[in-house]
Amino acid sequence: MPKFLNKLYTTFSHDIGIDLGTANTLVYVKGQGIVINEPSVVAVNQKTGRVVAVGSQAKDMLGRTPAHIAAVRPLVDGVISDFEVAEEMIVYLINKAQKETKKKFFGPRVIVGIPSGVTNVEARAVRDATKNAGAREVHVVEQPMSAAIGIQLPIHEPAGNMVIDIGGGTTDIAVISLGGVVRSKSLKIAGDKLNNDIISYIRNEFKILIGEKTAEEVKIAIGVVVPGDRPHEAPIRGRDLVTGLPREVVLTDADIREAISQSIDNLVDSVKEVLETTPPEVLADVMHRGIYLVGGGALIRGLDKLIESNVGIPVYVADDPLTAVARGTGVILEDLARYEDILIQNEDDLPKAQ
Numbered sequence: 001m002p003k004f005l006n007k008l009y010t011t012f013s014h015d016i017g018i019d020l021g022t023a024n025t026l027v028y029v030k031g032q033g034i035v036i037n038e039p040s041v042v043a044v045n046q047k048t049g050r051v052v053a054v055g056s057q058a059k060d061m062l063g064r065t066p067a068h069i070a071a072v073r074p075l076v077d078g079v080i081s082d083f084e085v086a087e088e089m090i091v092y093l094i095n096k097a098q099k100e101t102k103k104k105f106f107g108p109r110v111i112v113g114i115p116s117g118v119t120n121v122e123a124r125a126v127r128d129a130t131k132n133a134g135a136r137e138v139h140v141v142e143q144p145m146s147a148a149i150g151i152q153l154p155i156h157e158p159a160g161n162m163v164i165d166i167g168g169g170t171t172d173i174a175v176i177s178l179g180g181v182v183r184s185k186s187l188k189i190a191g192d193k194l195n196n197d198i199i200s201y202i203r204n205e206f207k208i209l210i211g212e213k214t215a216e217e218v219k220i221a222i223g224v225v226v227p228g229d230r231p232h233e234a235p236i237r238g239r240d241l242v243t244g245l246p247r248e249v250v251l252t253d254a255d256i257r258e259a260i261s262q263s264i265d266n267l268v269d270s271v272k273e274v275l276e277t278t279p280p281e282v283l284a285d286v287m288h289r290g291i292y293l294v295g296g297g298a299l300i301r302g303l304d305k306l307i308e309s310n311v312g313i314p315v316y317v318a319d320d321p322l323t324a325v326a327r328g329t330g331v332i333l334e335d336l337a338r339y340e341d342i343l344i345q346n347e348d349d350l351p352k353a354q
């Protein structure tokens, strides 16, 4: 790009990193840091097709909207399920970020994180939605790679690093070395699945129906995957399936453990599977350097110790795990040339959609 054009762009536009998550979307603006951190929810008026609210405002409407308003999560399992709504959300985010920075003559240059293991069609959908939302230039990066960069792992060195990103829709397990993903696995067992496990368990055990929000709150409040010295308890309210009336029961951490045990076992098995197929030299590095947990699921109490005891490798919860991917996009934006090799240049290189 000619020098004068480059200068023009840096003066009158800006660079943005987006972590488009199933549960939360974060926006990083170069030179400023994370300026937006909102739930990935959009409320749409179905009569007019207009977006009524985005983010936390829309999340508060989930399950409480009148008939003509729908609160939608445009991403399911880490990929765009509703293209139009996703695009509306990205437009809103770019506009909001531009307002914060007061520069908006040209569209921004944008880096978007996508889950590892998405198909070429899904990755292209993200790129197109971002382009249509007004981005001048779009770069796509795999979320575990971005997270590894965000938590300052030496991804360019010839040393194996393992990152597990446990989000809302997907868990991405990745082994990275020399700027590339050596082994990875993406599974649809993450925060949302655990919430659903809790809903099913309470329905079966107590004959009470609870909502997703309640399930998530109780998971965060008392969930712990290894038994501790003292029990944790929390009351929950739902609808009694027999009488149809509200009823309260007191849950313990043992209930939550039981409810999510199958999913947690599957997650641990997947970590083992990735390790089993990792080349020996890289595996030796990972044993030495440890495994890093990022994403909101990294905060599940005891999960680090549980994985550690199952695979025999030290496991660390990254600092501020929910912002790791967004911080990574920030690091990439600050020095795009250095990270050019890790960006996804061509969707045709990704697995074909089934």
Ligand SMILES: Nc1ncnc2c1ncn2[C@@H]1O[C@H](COP(=O)(O)OP(=O)(O)OP(=O)(O)O)[C@@H](O)[C@H]1O
Pocket (backbone or CB within 6 Å): 020, 021, 022, 023, 024, 025, 077, 078, 166, 167, 168, 169, 170, 171, 190, 191, 192, 216, 219, 220, 223, 294, 295, 296, 297, 299, 300, 301, 321, 322
């Ligand atoms: N303290 C906590 N304990 C357990 N789970 C938590 C905690 N805090 C957040 N979570 C869970 O983390 C998930 C959200 O994490 P995160 O924001 O990393 O997901 P995401 O990036 O939006 O999703 P994805 O990466 O799958 O697209 C939610 O399911 C939430 O319930």
Ligand SMILES: [Mg+2]
Pocket (backbone or CB within 6 Å): 019, 020, 021, 022, 143, 165, 167, 168, 295, 325
């Ligand atoms: Mg995520």
